[in-house]
Amino acid sequence: xxxFTKICxxxxxAALQAALENGADxxxxxxxxxxxxxxxxxxxxxxxxxxxxxxxxxxxxVDPETDFLDQILAKARLDLLQLHGDETPDRCRAISIYFxxxxxxxxxxxxxxxxxxxxxxxxxxxxLMFDAxxxxxxxxxxxxxxxxxxxxxxxxxxxxxxxLSGGLTPENLTTAxxxxxxxxxxxxxxxxxxxxxxxxxxxxxxxxxAKGLQ
Numbered sequence: 001x002x003x004f005t006k007i008c009x010x011x012x013x014a015a016l017q018a019a020l021e022n023g024a025d026x027x028x029x030x031x032x033x034x035x036x037x038x039x040x041x042x043x044x045x046x047x048x049x050x051x052x053x054x055x056x057x058x059x060x061x062v063d064p065e066t067d068f069l070d071q072i073l074a075k076a077r078l079d080l081l082q083l084h085g086d087e088t089p090d091r092c093r094a095i096s097i098y099f100x101x102x103x104x105x106x107x108x109x110x111x112x113x114x115x116x117x118x119x120x121x122x123x124x125x126x127x128l129m130f131d132a133x134x135x136x137x138x139x140x141x142x143x144x145x146x147x148x149x150x151x152x153x154x155x156x157x158x159x160x161x162x163x164l165s166g167g168l169t170p171e172n173l174t175t176a177x178x179x180x181x182x183x184x185x186x187x188x189x190x191x192x193x194x195x196x197x198x199x200x201x202x203x204x205x206x207x208x209x210a211k212g213l214q
Contacts, residue, residue, distance in 0.1 A: 003182065004025050004185070005023070005024050005027075006028055006184070006187070007024045007191065008030070008058070009192075009198070013047065018198070018203040020051070025056065026058050027055055027057060029058065030060045041072045041074070041075040041183075044075065056120040056191075057079045059080070061084065065087035066098065078102040081096075081104070082104040082129070083095070083104070090124070098110035103124070106131050107129065107130055109130050109133060109148045128161075128162040128168070129162065131165040133148070147172075148153070151182040153179075153181060154180065163184040163185065169190035169202075170190070170205035173210060190202070
């Protein structure tokens with residue numbers, strides 16, 4: 001059984017095709033204007049039209065208002081919502097109930113103490129994601145090409161599946177999985193040639209590396 005994979009921040013058909021052809025389990029689409037990977041509802045609708053069933057479509061949001069989610073979901077048919085801001089467990093639960101969609105909640109990690117926060121969320125969401133705390137002055141909470149000490153995750157127990165994120169690349173994926181024990185991984189900036197511009201060859205290399213891991 002290979003590692004479960006999510007390619008995040010897809011903005012064009014070439015990147016989407018590379019993710020699909022190489023077996024990504026999830027594709028992520030960002031709806032957050034400060035991000036170089038931001039999409040409009042119309043752009044997402046165009047990309048999602050090209051997606052077959054069988055690969056989960058994840059919308060990535062940061063502290064979204066319900067009205068904004070409504071606007072996006074009216075055009076973009078998503079399977080899961082990833083919340084990457086300061087959403088509380090109650091807010092995560094409310095969004096899931098209102099829209100009838102599973103939730104991935106990103107937890108920012110710098111020290112082992114940060115894992116304790118995840119326990120507050122595990123009964124309110126369907127997946128946990130562990131991402132590096134953004135560097136000082138960053139204008140977005142994720143996609144900053146920053147990793148954290150992967151050994152923090154060793155032996156971590158949650159009653160929900162979890163995804164390792166933050167600074168992963170085709171080159172360091174094997175080490176990251178070995179040190180963290182992750183069974184699911186997420187990549188964005190690590191498969192780009194420039195911020196917001198996915199490199200199909202790097203997407204293929206990342207997914208190939210993931211398939212080789214047990």
